[in-house]
Amino acid sequence: MTGTPTTSAATPLLEELLARIAADVPGTLGAAVSVHPRGGVLSAAATYGISTAFVPAQLTGSGGPVPVAGRTGVPVVTADVFADDRWPGLTLTGMLDRHPGFAADWPRVRGVAALPATWDTDGLLVLSVTLDRPATEETVNVLRRYERLAAVTLVVAEAAQPDRTEQMLDLLQSRAALEEAKGIIIALRRCDPDEAWSTLRRASQEFNVKVRELAVALVELIAGAPATQPDGERTITPGPAARRAAGRLLRVLEGR
Template sequence: MTETLVSAADRWKPLAELLQALLERIAGEVPGCLGAALTVSHGDQPLRVLATAGVAEHLVPAQLERGGPVALADATGEPVTTDDLFADPRWPELAGGAAFADVRYEAVRGAVAVPGYWDDTGAFVLSATLDRPPGPGPLAVLRRYEKLTEMTLVVAETATAGDPDQMLELLASRAAIEQAKGAIMAVRRCPPDEAWQTLRRASQEFNVKVRELAVALVEHLGGGVAPQPPGTREIRPGEPAHRAAERLWAAFTAK
């Protein structure tokens, strides 16, 4: 048993170090940053803290319990900023900073949180805590690191699962979703995050998996079976996904 535990810890160590380095790099690029954090959820699991730097170690868990930019970004799927974390009326239980009567938190002012996704049901939030109102700069930095964080979590999920078939399925899923996002971006002239949100909302509305809807959309546009990465487990969408893709594209192209 001890050997198994050690092996698991060894597998997780490079990931933990990578995430820590990622957050420290973000903190170094955000002016006035006092801390940064990465929180994740998967399926029906609640949002949880995966890695922190600086004051985020205590501030972000409190936001998950009492409300704050991180919890709101996860709930809405939209970026959240605040000029004064402890005085914002959107999360009254956090207001006043009474739970943080510590000199380390006297400097805390603004905060920013950016949500993202790494598969059908995997969500994350990148966040930063500042000693000043954020302005547009911190949001731009977090958005720049959003894709890197997404791919890091894909790799982490694959590595910790230890299942080659799951790895192949993830690769096929990512390829299909990226193709579908590209099609949506072209027709709607929108950025990647908006295309992803559109795809995800449609999957929920039509009650089909994102990956199946993505492949069905690519097949609808191509008029045939969608090509998928060699060696991966093929994703074959059912009739509900094909109907959803047809309706979604009809809505996009309706005049």
């Protein structure tokens, strides 16, 4: 899949998901699901509350936690978003000027948490919340409880589109390979799933190979046997470059 995924079928489910997140995170003023598909740009797929204005502003020039999470693939947490020097273009004055309809709410904005998660094999979705209090690692932990549901919702929405069944099966197979490879990295590095995904994604970019091929090559290298996969066109067959990259990545992971 390239470009922005079709999310109209998923929007009601995503909006319900965001309402549940808001109920779970004290002090939530807004929440959003943003999608960064392969070959596309990060865009808001569904929003709740003040994030209806806040997330698009971050994605269209102001900068902020959401685009940073989408670019780096790691969670971003801030206790005071407008005072954070990581994104000097995102200011209280600027938001008051751009979106006066939320004038009563902008001064209440404090913390933001943005959690990236795998959506397609080369892209991310980003779950984010905007709070009236500092965001913490516990905020990120709450978002983690919803990341898989958000990803599945998007997969189901893609499957509902005409001629998308094969693409959905491809995506599900790719996700299975990615999860296995992430498990290997977690075991070797003793890291969390976010760091494992970032490690795999950086390696695929550094070695210029598809991340799904790298994932399968790593699994097969560890197992010493072909990975279990479906027959036919959905079989992921790593090329020589992916196998070399897997070997180099394994040596790094093992400290050799």
